[in-house]
Amino acid sequence: MSPFLFWIFALLTLIFGAAVVINRNPVASALSLVVSFLGLAALFMSLNAYFIGIIQVLVYTGAVMVLFLFIIMLLDLRAEEGRHINWLASAGGLAVALILLGQIFSVVGHLTIAHKAFPPLPGSTIDDVRNIGAALFGNYNLPFQIVGVLVLVATIGVVLLSKRQPR
Amino acid sequence: MITLGDYLIVSGILFVIGFAGVMLRRNLIIILMSLELMLNAANLSLVAFSRFRVDSTGLPDYDVQVFVFFIITVAAAEVAVGLAILVALYRARQTTDVKDISSMRF
Numbered sequence: 543m544s545p546f547l548f549w550i551f552a553l554l555t556l557i558f559g560a561a562v563v564i565n566r567n568p569v570a571s572a573l574s575l576v577v578s579f580l581g582l583a584a585l586f587m588s589l590n591a592y593f594i595g596i597i598q599v600l601v602y603t604g605a606v607m608v609l610f611l612f613i614i615m616l617l618d619l620r621a622e623e624g625r626h627i628n629w630l631a632s633a634g635g636l637a638v639a640l641i642l643l644g645q646i647f648s649v650v651g652h653l654t655i656a657h658k659a660f661p662p663l664p665g666s667t668i669d670d671v672r673n674i675g676a677a678l679f680g681n682y683n684l685p686f687q688i689v690g691v692l693v694l695v696a697t698i699g700v701v702l703l704s705k706r707q708p709r
Numbered sequence: 710m711i712t713l714g715d716y717l718i719v720s721g722i723l724f725v726i727g728f729a730g731v732m733l734r735r736n737l738i739i740i741l742m743s744l745e746l747m748l749n750a751a752n753l754s755l756v757a758f759s760r761f762r763v764d765s766t767g768l769p770d771y772d773v774q775v776f777v778f779f780i781i782t783v784a785a786a787e788v789a790v791g792l793a794i795l796v797a798l799y800r801a802r803q804t805t806d807v808k809d810i811s812s813m814r815f
Contacts, residue, residue: 548711552719559723559746563730568738575742582749585719589760590769594752594777601781606745606788613792614738617799635732639725646721656714660760664767673771674778682775689782696786703793706800 548588555581568619572610579603590663593671716757724750737798737805741791748784752777 554577561574579602586595650656678686723746730743759773799805 545711548715552715556719556722556726559726562739562742562746563726563734568736571739571742575745578746579749582723582753585716585753586756589716589756591756591760591774591777594756594774594781597778597781598749598752601785602745602749606785609788609792610738610742613796616796617805619736619738619805632733636729639729639732642728643721643725646725647718650714650717650721653714653717655761656717657712658761659710659712661763663763663769668768670769670771670774673768674774677771677775678778681772685779689779693782693786696790700789700793703790703797 548585551581551584551588554578555585568614569611572607572614575610576603576607579607589660590668591670593674713757713761717754720750720754720757723747723753735807737795737807740807741788741795745784745788748780752780755780 556578558574558578558581562571562578565571565574579598583595583598583603586592586598727743727746727750730746731740734740734743755773755777759770759777762770762773764770795805798810802810804810
């Protein structure tokens, strides 16, 4: 991928990711999150991880964001009215986040492999769905089954949680 | 030329945005969205390392991509359960603000 496209999609991801936190209206936050995840899917595809990029679009921007929007509409949440903001606590949280950012920059700056380009791949096309499938059903078959059980448990739990309790 | 470090920096900034969202916002739905941002930032750095670590066959490291697949699955289950808890909480208290939910605070 050309550097130009990389920076376009990286900026898209980061700007709309920041918009999720900054927006006061939950619906605007959810729609910003959709755009941010689409940019992230493009970044996955730029790393030749086509399967992960498709899954990202299907699961996150498809299923999870519809769930978020559905819950926002269901609860009928308004934009937060101007409640009293605890400036001291907010400044503390922001300071912790900025210290974390500085540490990440410092670690990546000192990492020698971080300054190397990606090694070239053999062909122009790689069969990554087949390779992931072989790994998933070969080496990682047991974890795959366990994840299936986990999703089943989550489904049953969600149904139980959202059932109205008789009084 | 795009290096591994560029992807790691983008991933780190995205993680910090999500972290700041969890620290600064008090709406539970926004906090859940920020958690998703942090999970996806971790996924981005994992996929970048997978593409960087080309093995003897010349292909990316697919073990890492299987790991990312599991993370996405578990995150989707986590969001479903979290939103169900949110709906149950809203039914009981008519609020999604973390400041109003302090009965377990020490």
